[in-house]
Amino acid sequence: MHNKPGFIIDLDGTMYAGTRPIPGAAEFIERLREAGFPFVYATNNSSRRPEQVAEHLRSVAGVEARPDEVLTSAQAAARYISGRQPGARTFVIGEEGLLHAAHEAGLVVTGEEPEFVLQGIDRQFSYSKLEAAVRHIRNGAAYVLTNPDHLLPGEGGFRPGAGSLAAAIRMASEAEPVVIGKPSSILLEMAVEALGIPAGEAWVVGDNLRTDIQGGISAGCRTALVLTGLVTPDQADKLIAGSAIRPDLVCRDLLELFERLAAKR
Known part of the structure; x- marks a missing residue:
């Protein structure tokens, strides 16, 4: 024990x-x-790789942190998909941390007939990405959301988070995502x-x-x-x-x- x-x-x-x-x-x-x-x-946070999170802890908080001590919603979301379908074809809307996690989990990142749509924060989000995500989900792809955060604190006030982007995808696809983060x-x-x-x-x-x-x-x-x-x-x-x-x-x-x-x- x-x-x-x-x-x-x-x-x-x-x-x-x-x-x-x-x-x-x-x-x-x-x-x-x-x-x-x-x-x-x-x-x-799904935008940073564990190495970047550990470096932020070192530089900002003065903590000797290691990447293997970090678990991000990006890692958890990619592992969730891999655990259900190893090597799944996955359309990713997100930043470096999410793309890295998808590759590390052995997912095939693609825009062609994906079996999953994996979405996190994406500060380059566009109408074409929204359109593609909705098309894939309506064609049967499962929808996985890294985290439901609507707003993120930032310099000069709050900024839209992954949950705010998800609101548009949910509305148009008429599908509820599997939410991974707290x-x-x-x-x-x-x-x-x-x-x-x-x-x-x-x-x-x-x-x-x-x-x-x-x-x-x-x-x-x-x-x-x-x-x-x-x-x-x-x-x-x-x-x-x-x-x-x-x-x-x-x-x-x-x-x-x-x-x-x-x-x-």
């Missing part, structure tokens, strides 16, 4: 805020390593598998009730909300009281989470 908890850690709002490190994040990871607690970073449990179930422990011994840690915490609950994990991103300390009580989503722990930051869990052992 594995007696050490494992951690599935969100990135933006938990480890860093865009290009700003979140205080205590690097020390939290150091403490996990010292204690021998397994962990994986799980992100809805709050779906699929990404987090793959993260639990990577940790090699039962879901009930894994903590999903994040700053977003609707995605991180709801996803963790759906995957059968324990959940910890940190007040370093979307939910701030002055909002927490009101937001949680008004929500049906209940985290197991609410902590001001990652270091408080570590101290509280260490005290229980």
Whole structure:
């Protein structure tokens, strides 16, 4: 029986805020390593390769991160398709991270008679891509969406996310996608598998009730909300009281989470 908890850690709002490190994040990871607690970073971001995510953690948060510690929604979506149909013909709407994940999973990336349409964030999205995706789906291709995020934080405000592009595809194709990223449990179930422990011994840690915490609950994990991103300390009580989503722990930051869990052992 594995007696050490494992951690599935969100990135933006938990480890860093865009290009700003979140205080205590690097020390939290150091403490996990010292204690021998397994962990994986799980992100809805489908545009970056794991190597790029690890480099961002190093350069922004000061964390010595490895690509094999990262699980993106792009990787999870490509593995989901491969697990159902190895070498599937797949039409991809996305950026470098998604195309790389599709190739790594052994999918055949094509625009000719695909069996799957795989869609993530695509900042070069166009009417012709929309038209092709809808045609393929209406011709019988299964539709897989990396993540449902409608908006992404960016410099100068929010920008449309993968979920906003999906809204157009869903409307025109009249098909609902299989959603991989949080709050779906699929990404987090793959993260639990990577940790090699039962879901009930894994903590999903994040700053977003609707995605991180709801996803963790759906995957059968324990959940910890940190007040370093979307939910701030002055909002927490009101937001949680008004929500049906209940985290197991609410902590001001990652270091408080570590101290509280260490005290229980």
